[in-house]
Amino acid sequence: MRKSRAVVAAAVMMNSFPAFAETQTLTHKVRFCPTWAEAHERTLASLNNGRAPYPVKWKGCIELKRGTTVEVVEQDDESTEIVLKGKHWFADE
Numbered sequence: 001m002r003k004s005r006a007v008v009a010a011a012v013m014m015n016s017f018p019a020f021a022e023t024q025t026l027t028h029k030v031r032f033c034p035t036w037a038e039a040h041e042r043t044l045a046s047l048n049n050g051r052a053p054y055p056v057k058w059k060g061c062i063e064l065k066r067g068t069t070v071e072v073v074e075q076d077d078e079s080t081e082i083v084l085k086g087k088h089w090f091a092d093e
Contacts, residue, residue: 026064029064029065030080032061034088034089078093079091
C-alpha cells in the first residue's frame with residue numbers, strides 16, 4: 001500500500017513540475033494556444049500578404065503581456081512550450 005502511494009505521488013510530482021523547465025520573463029507580448037497546431041494556424045492566418053486579418057475568434061488562446069513570468073519547457077527556432085498555472089501552452093514563432 002505504501003509503495004503504491006509513493007509511486008502515485010512521484011507520478012503526480014513529475015507531471016506537475018516539468019523536468020527541464022526554466023523560469024523566464026517574457027520580453028514582448030506573445031500569444032499562446034493550447035496546441036501547437038492551433039498556434040501554427042494562427043501564425044499562417046496572420047501572414048496573408050498584407051490583407052486585413054481574417055475575422056476569426058480563436059478558441060482557447062491567451063495573450064501574455066511583456067514581463068509575465070512563465071516556466072519554459074522547450075524553446076527552439078520554430079516554437080515555444082510553456083507551463084502557466086499547471087497547463088501547457090504553445091507559441092509558433
